[in-house]
Amino acid sequence: MGEVMAVMEVLQSVSDLPVQDPPGEEFSAADLRWVKYASSEHHCDDVALIPYDRMEAFISGECNNPEYPTRFHIERGRKRERGSLKEFRSDEYLLYRMYWCSFGPENYGEGGTILPSRRYRLNTRNRAARPQSMRGCTCHFAIKRLYARPSLALIIYHERRHVNKSGFVCHGPLDRDAIGPGARRVPYVGSEIQQQTMSLIYLGVPEENILQTHIEGIQRYCGSDAKVDSLASQYVHKLGMIIKRSTHELDLDDQASIRMWVDRNKKSVFFHQDSTETDAFVLGIQTEWQLQQMIRFGHQNILASHSSFGVSKLKYPLHTILVFDSRQQALPVAWVITRSVTKHDTSRWMKALTSRIHSVDSNWRIGGFIIDDPTSELDPIRNVFSCPILFSLWHIRRTWLKNIIKKCSNTEVQREVFTQLGKFMYSIWSDANPMDALGQLFQDFVDQTTFIQYFKSFWVPKLEMWIDTIRNLPLASQESCAAIEGYHLKLKLKAYDDSQLDALQRVDWLVHKLTTELHSGYWLNLYADESGSFPEVKAEYIASTSWQRALHIPDEAVLFDDKEPVSAKVASQKDASQMRTVWNAGSEFSLCSCSWSMQGNLCKHVIKVNMMYAPRKDVQPSLSFQSFQRVLLDLWQKPLDDSFSLDLSVAWVMQMQERIQKVAELAASDGIAQVAGKLPIQWVNKRGRGTAIRRTSPMHILPHSNGSMQRDLTMKRNRKRRRLSNFSG
Ligand SMILES: [Zn+2]
Ligand SMILES: [Zn+2]
Structure with missing residues (x-):
């Protein structure tokens, strides 16, 4: 890496600064020519100008510095709207972010600035539990997306050396403390590796497997030899012991x-x-x-x-x-x-x-x-x-279902009571008094004394409050x-x-x-x-909600019976001869015959069947769809005269429509790149699709409307989801 930087004259404005765009997937400070720049705000720092969309490439390059491998995190950030300034300097920001080396800024070494923690001894009681990552590194830079020229980013390197306050190199192979008897062999354990090792111990992964990933992790930072491996092995073992013995009770009181x-x-x-x-x-x-x-x-x-x-x-x-x-x-x-x-x-x-x-x-x-x-x-x-x-x-559904299962023994009765409660919920917006539906329920199931008593004493007094909330707030x-x-x-x-x-x-x-x-x-x-590490953990994580599990059920596994319009059968994925039945299909209050549903949970079969019901015309939309429709209808029915307030309302509605359109495009598109290209800010970044979606979606609410667009989108979305899950699973 070339440290040499020809110091030229000190610039007073960034207008004349050349834009640098080094080739390659990533680049670092060494690939740029730095210029001294002084303004009222910067006390003569090194600066360089790059295209804004190469920002991630620069940060990646800085992280992968062979002498100081690290990560940079956002320590501070500020943003300003376009058009908000009348007068501005050439270096004024639209977006400002300060990135700090993750070995700083704090120093968690015991004793403060002298950093004795670097010589941490593995045999010292409790020491290994202290983070080894924060060493007070002062290396940091700021990136400003320029207000005057938003396609450009100004990098201001405040401190390029990875040194602590005392000026000593504080991590990486060049750390002075790593030279000396014994110290050199002590592997560095960055916060990411430490967290990973701790997490694996908590998950109960066997020690030898943890050790292997731990060694792989530290080798990225300090190379490898037999000593490093043996110390790492001690470290993992000790950390395991500490975690096992650690207690919540710091005091008896x-x-x-x-x-x-x-x-x-x-x-x-x-x-x-x-x-x-x-x-x-x-x-x-x-x-x-x-x-x-x-x-x-x-x-x-x-x-x-x-x-x-x-x-x-x-x-x-x-x-x-x-x-x-x-x-x-x-x-x-x-x-x-x-x-x-x-x-x-x-x-x-x-x-x-x-x-x-x-x-x-x-x-x-x-x-x-x-x-x-x-x-x-x-x-x-x-x-x-x-x-x-x-x-x-989610909470009311779960509580009702659990209590029905607990308090009514006959499965047919359980199903019927839950369906009736669902009808009661769906009647909230109709003209009929929802309490009438409830009265009917009490009459029909008068023999289910345990449940009816529970419901009357626990829920009836609160129902009005629940109904009000459901009427007044949009539903998730x-x-x-x-x-x-x-x-x-x-x-x-x-x-x-x-x-x-x-x-x-x-x-x-x-x-x-x-x-x-x-x-x-x-x-x-x-x-x-x-x-992408730990594929098993990843697979288990993805499958940890019923919605994700539902995406793995193919459409062919779902069978509808014309004679029984509100129930459907789902073939088991493991054993196709096993069939689950979903009753009251298409509603939030569907019930399934599988054991997961019978424990009160929202199971994958219910979700899958409801996904397929959503595009059907003969089924009423779910409660959340209905509540979205109500919001739109309310908006539509607002009395307005032909005045200035109408102009303002039109402007706002247009704005909202545009934003929802963007979410719809994202949800229905095959890839973020297609949509991102059209957006004002280029969010294409190699960290992956998920990040990109997060930053662009103005709202998480999907545009479910009443017409064909809704059906179209739901289908596209489901198809896309399936593709995604196939891809990652
Ligand atoms: Zn550093
Ligand atoms: Zn089920």
């Missing part, structure tokens, strides 16, 4: 234990309010990785809240904020442990969460927020996120219901797997479970999916 945890994990806590006589306990947890995912997948997209988990079992219920990743799987990006649902407390933690996001990306904003509990306070969400609120039926799709339920099941599996019942009453135990096992599991899922 739960409250003291949590205070200690909060103190030791400041970077992962975005809100903490201790319980006092006047205040309720609130703990908001978000790791650095979750923060990045929330920025990445939440921007101009949907957030969902999975609320009141463990209301009766846990000391304090758990509230999770979810995003939907590039496969539309729910990913937990923040956990809030509290019993308080007051406006005041909710507002406070939500504000803390968004201001944390905005400190990294001030332009971050979401398109919609899905709630699953009608008692949720809506004002804090509206005030903090300023976006529409959608309502998900079945795909997002399936994704949220997928998260719920994973959470349940992890949270309740301990047999120590008393542990459930300790907050420190819940925090430990979330931040170790559950976090590691999700980290590895996404890593496996995006890096």
